[in-house]
Each structure stands twice: as C-alpha cells, then as structure tokens.
Amino acid sequence: MWHDAKALNASAGGIFAVTLLACMAAGVWWLAQRPMFNLRVIRVESMAAKEELRHVNRLTLRNSGLSRINGNFFTTNLDAVRQSFESVPWVRRAAVRREWPDQLIVALEEHEALGTWGEDGRLLSTKGDVFTANLAEAEEDHELPQFDGPEGSEKDVLSRYAELSGWFAPLKLAPQALSLSSRYAWTVKLNNGMSVALGREQTATTLKERVDRLMGIYPQLEANVPNIETIDMRYQNGLTLSAAGLKIPAEGAKAKVQPAVMKQAKQTTNLKTTSIKHIQ
Numbered sequence: 001m002w003h004d005a006k007a008l009n010a011s012a013g014g015i016f017a018v019t020l021l022a023c024m025a026a027g028v029w030w031l032a033q034r035p036m037f038n039l040r041v042i043r044v045e046s047m048a049a050k051e052e053l054r055h056v057n058r059l060t061l062r063n064s065g066l067s068r069i070n071g072n073f074f075t076t077n078l079d080a081v082r083q084s085f086e087s088v089p090w091v092r093r094a095a096v097r098r099e100w101p102d103q104l105i106v107a108l109e110e111h112e113a114l115g116t117w118g119e120d121g122r123l124l125s126t127k128g129d130v131f132t133a134n135l136a137e138a139e140e141d142h143e144l145p146q147f148d149g150p151e152g153s154e155k156d157v158l159s160r161y162a163e164l165s166g167w168f169a170p171l172k173l174a175p176q177a178l179s180l181s182s183r184y185a186w187t188v189k190l191n192n193g194m195s196v197a198l199g200r201e202q203t204a205t206t207l208k209e210r211v212d213r214l215m216g217i218y219p220q221l222e223a224n225v226p227n228i229e230t231i232d233m234r235y236q237n238g239l240t241l242s243a244a245g246l247k248i249p250a251e252g253a254k255a256k257v258q259p260a261v262m263k264q265a266k267q268t269t270n271l272k273t274t275s276i277k278h279i280q
Helices: 005-032 058-068 078-086 135-141 154-171 206-224 259-274
Strands: 041-046 091-099 103-110 113-117 122-125 146-148 175-180 185-190 195-200 228-232 240-243
Touching: 041 058, 058 078, 078 091, 078 103, 113 135, 113 154, 122 154, 146 154, 154 175, 154 185, 154 206, 195 206, 206 228
Parallel strands: 041 103, 113 146, 146 175, 195 228
Antiparallel strands: 091 103, 113 122, 175 185, 185 195, 228 240
C-alpha cells in the first residue's frame, strides 16, 4: 500500500474530507450556540383568521407552555413545544414554526364548548372532543346542555343532539340534556322540563319514527295534560306518561277532570300493561 501512490492519495483525500466535515460541523455547532440565536420572541396567535383567542389564559400559557421550551432557534424541539401548548386548558391543537432569526410562532386552536359531559365536570366541544377546563368560563358563553354516554360515544351523542334539535324545533322545543345508556338507549330532556325515553335504535329510522309519533300527539297532550314530567315512546303503537298531579279516578267515580284527560290517562294505563314486551 505504501508503494501505491493512488491508494495513498485516496486515503489522504478521505481523511482530509472527514476532517473538513468535522471542522464544518464544529463550526456550525459553535455558530448555532451564539447568543444572537437565543429565542427572544414567542408569538402566540389564533389559527382562526381574524379571531382572537377567547379562553386561553396568557398566564397559564407562560407557566405551562413557555416554561418548557429549551434550546435556541436551531436546537429547540418543535414537537415538544407543540405538546406543551396542547396541554394547556382550552387548547385543542397547536402548530409551531420558526421565524428567523430568534422567534417561534405558535398558532392555537381553542375548544368551543357545547355542553357538559358526564358527572365529573368535563366539557364536550362542538367537534365532539371531551376536555377539561374552567366550567364557569364556558357558562359565560351560553347555557350548557348536559350530555352523557359510554366512552367513545361522544361524536355519536353530538350527532344525535343536532338531529333531535331539528326534529323538535317545529314545536319550539329544544334538547337540554341527552344521554346514551350503557345499553345504548337514548333519553332526551327538553327545555319544557319533559324527559322523553326514546330507547334503542332497532333501525336507522327508529328514533325519527318515535319522535314523529310524539310530535303528532304532543299538541293534544299539552292542551289536556298539564305538567308532563316524562313520556316513554318505547312502545310500538303508543306511549306512557307521568305528570304532576295527574290522577286516574276509580271506575264508576265521577270524573273531576276533563274527558280528554281521562281518556288519555286510561290509554296510558292500558299501554303500560299490554305493550311492555315492545320496550327496546
């Protein structure tokens, strides 16, 4: 080898190239550590164009997000920065980018609370995400409907809430609470205080058909049966209800209520005993 000029030249060239690359890397590393590349500005903005952040607290951002940023313009880990900001209450999503020579731009998307979820004080967003934040802040925006359901059913509950809102709108009724039981049976509470049991979905149209039946008879019920508390629509061809102060006179006794009320009361009593096998 020592007598092979070509091999010696190739070896020397390789060593020189490696040395040069090492020197360049050291120089780049040295340059990257200069104070001029320290992060001096971290700008936080909203992802939504022309919209300000409403609920993200600047003090919380400083304590939870900014305090976890390490390194300078070149060395800071953008993914770690993103995760630190996404851990802040009300933050749904964060995106981070560098801006030459000493800035980080953090764009945030906030959760928009639709209502509460479950009994532990969590919130359900308009996109079907369950998150934890200050409940009082959410209540300042609007009245919060109550939602509940098995884990993983959040988006199904959100979708059903939108449908029920449209179905009941012609009667100027609106859902105030919606729950899906562990057996996947639906119950909706309306803004007049009435709770409606709709049961399980046997087909894609089961709930719509039951709501339509209720919509058809509700004006008559409202006119003749005051203070309705619950309505059970799980029967195939009827319904049952309970109402504050509703009494069914004994057979043969003089009725103290209007005939229409009596007729409805008798009908609901019969349904309760004869249609129980149809409950879903």
